[in-house]
Amino acid sequence: xxxxxxxxxxxxxxxxxxxxxxxxxxxxxxxxxxxxxxxxxxxxxxxxxxxxxxxxxxxxxxxxxxxxxxxxxxxxxxxxxxxxxxxxxxxxxxxxxxxxxxxxxxxxxxxxxxxxxxxxxxxxxxxxxxxxxxxxxxxxxxxxxxxxxxxxxxxxxxxxxxxxxxxxxxxxxxxxxxxxxxxxxxxxxxxxxxxxxxxxxxxxxxxxxxxxxxxxxxxxxxxxxxxxxxxxxxxxxxxxxxxxxxxxxxxxxxxxxxxxxxxxxxxxxxxxxxxxxxxxxxxxxxxxxxxxxxx
Amino acid sequence: xxxxxxxxxxxxxxxxxxxxxxxxxxxxxxxxxxxxxxxxxxxxxxxxxxxxxxxxxxxxxxxxxxxxxxxxxxxxxxxxxxxxxxxxxxxxx
Numbered sequence: 567x568x569x570x571x572x573x574x575x576x577x578x579x580x581x582x583x584x585x586x587x588x589x590x591x592x593x594x595x596x597x598x599x600x601x602x603x604x605x606x607x608x609x610x611x612x613x614x615x616x617x618x619x620x621x622x623x624x625x626x627x628x629x630x631x632x633x634x635x636x637x638x639x640x641x642x643x644x645x646x647x648x649x650x651x652x653x654x655x656x657x658x659x660x661x662x663x664x665x666x667x668x669x670x671x672x673x674x675x676x677x678x679x680x681x682x683x684x685x686x687x688x689x690x691x692x693x694x695x696x697x698x699x700x701x702x703x704x705x706x707x708x709x710x711x712x713x714x715x716x717x718x719x720x721x722x723x724x725x726x727x728x729x730x731x732x733x734x735x736x737x738x739x740x741x742x743x744x745x746x747x748x749x750x751x752x753x754x755x756x757x758x759x760x761x762x763x764x765x766x767x768x769x770x771x772x773x774x775x776x777x778x779x780x781x782x783x784x785x786x787x788x789x790x791x792x793x794x795x796x797x798x799x800x801x802x803x804x805x806x807x808x809x810x811x812x813x814x815x816x817x818x819x820x821x822x823x824x825x826x827x828x829x830x831x832x833x834x835x836x837x838x839x840x841x842x843x844x845x846x847x848x849x850x851x852x853x854x855x856x857x858x859x860x861x
Numbered sequence: 862x863x864x865x866x867x868x869x870x871x872x873x874x875x876x877x878x879x880x881x882x883x884x885x886x887x888x889x890x891x892x893x894x895x896x897x898x899x900x901x902x903x904x905x906x907x908x909x910x911x912x913x914x915x916x917x918x919x920x921x922x923x924x925x926x927x928x929x930x931x932x933x934x935x936x937x938x939x940x941x942x943x944x945x946x947x948x949x950x951x952x953x954x
Contacts, residue, residue: 591900592877598896599885605946608896612939615902619935622906628913630921637912637925641932648933649940654948657941658891664941665898668934671927675907678915678923685917695864768919796891803898810904811874815867817907823867824874825903831878833897839882840890 583621584821590614591825595832618821659721662714662799665806669710672809673779676703676816677772680753684764692757692764699815701750704772705779707809708746713783714802720787721795728788736853739785746778786852794851797840801848804833892945899938905931 591614597607628634645664652660680700683690719725728735753771757764764771790798807829814822841848885893908931912924 591903592881595878595881595893595897595900598893599882599889601886601889601949604889604892605943605950608892608899608939608942608946611896611900615899615905615935615939618903618906619909622909623913626910626914628909629915630913633921633925634909634913634928637928638932641929642936644929645933645936645938646940649937649944652941654944657895657945660937660941661891661895661898664934664937665901667930668898668901668904668938671902671908671931671934672904674923674927674930675904675911678911678920678927679907681923682911682916682920685920688916767917796894800890800894803894803901806898806904807901810901810907811871813904813907815864815871817910818867819907819910820867820870821906822903823870825900827871827874828878828881829897829901829903831875832882833878833894833901835879835882836885836890836894836897839885843887843890 580621580625581820583617583625584819584824587614587618587621587821588824588828590617591828595828618825622821656722658796658799659718662718662721662795662802665799665803666711666714666718669707669714669802669806669809671707672806672813673704673707673711673776675813676700676707677769677776679816680769680772681767684767684769694754696816697754697757699812700772701753701775703809703812703816704775705746705750706805706812708776708779709783709786710802710805710809711783712780713787714799714806716784716787717790717795717798717802720790720792721799725788728785735785735789739782742778742782742785746775746782749775749778790851794844794846797837797844797846797848797851800833800837800840801852804830804837807831807833888949892942892949895938895942895945899935899942902931902935902938905935 590610594607594611597603683692749771807826811823811826811830814826908927912928915921915924
């Protein structure tokens with residue numbers, strides 16, 4: 567990655583900025599677990615995000631600054647508009663929706679990085695490190711995006727109950743997940759052990775993987791009842807953190823790895839705590855409603 | 862940066878994330894989830910890198926899409942958490 571505006575600075579500068587951002591995220595999360603300090607925690611955390619984004623934009627070479635500014639402006643406006651226009655009671659589904667976008671972004675970034683690496687104009691080669699982490703990021707990220715869309719739709723009353731249920735649904739879940747994993751494995755071996763060239767510059771096996779994982783995400787969340795949705799959104803939140811962390815492995819970016827993993831772990835524990843307060847084990851929440859029990 | 866260094870960061874951050882979340886009052890579950898969700902928008906950094914340095918048109922277009930999605934996650938996520946916590950503080954007193 568070429569140097570940007572601050573190109574004369576040593577590489578330690580960007581790593582130190584990411585370290586400062588990580589500290590703000592950690593203290594922010596800590597603060598958010600106590601009622602008195604929660605609001606401050608959210609502010610610290612958002613400060614960390616601004617710092618990390620600013621450092622990235624200033625440090626690395628941005629070939630198309632106008633395009634980037636336009637994307638930031640569009641995304642920022644949509645985010646602000648959604649956040650201010652939604653009723654308090656509708657906030658859980660909005661969080662679910664936002665979370666899905668984060669997971670989706672991770673899957674898209676992993677795909678874009680693969681495409682850039684495959685391109686003959688670049689000197690980089692596809693290594694197993696890169697393809698394995700991109701496959702994982704793609705599966706988790708796409709399942710998070712489409713699972714979150716269904717979860718938000720259910721909470722909002724836009725999505726009803728599935729036409730298929732029970733074993734049929736579970737078989738379909740398994741099929742799509744296996745399909746995604748096989749496509750991911752092919753992505754890894756075609757350039758590794760098989761020693762071949764990727765099928766084409768747009769890497770069809772990666773997008774087959776994305777399609778399989780997306781369908782898996784939809785069918786996983788579809789049968790789950792509305793009352794259990796907050797727990798599912800907490801789980802999807804943990805998954806979007808993991809997707810960001812694996813995308814960090816793809817890009818060799820420490821900020822993504824640290825912050826993504828932090829959310830992945832904290833989100834998972836929060837999921838278990840929320841299950842506990844509902845007196846239901848997680849597996850019961852995820853698969854209980856598919857077994858045909860009405861309780 | 863080597864794969865092992867990345868793995869080290871991953872494992873340490875996982876333990877840290879686990880330790881941070883201990884006892885949380887039930888009414889903070891949703892705001893905390895929302896705040897953590899905003900942090901997962903960190904993938905915006907990756908989106909910015911891919912969109913800004915994309916060597917190919919396809920990657921740049923995908924990067925643009927990723928920046929839009931991740932920015933919605935970050936900006937919307939922090940704002941909604943802020944509103945929730947403001948509400949929480951009003952109701953809590």
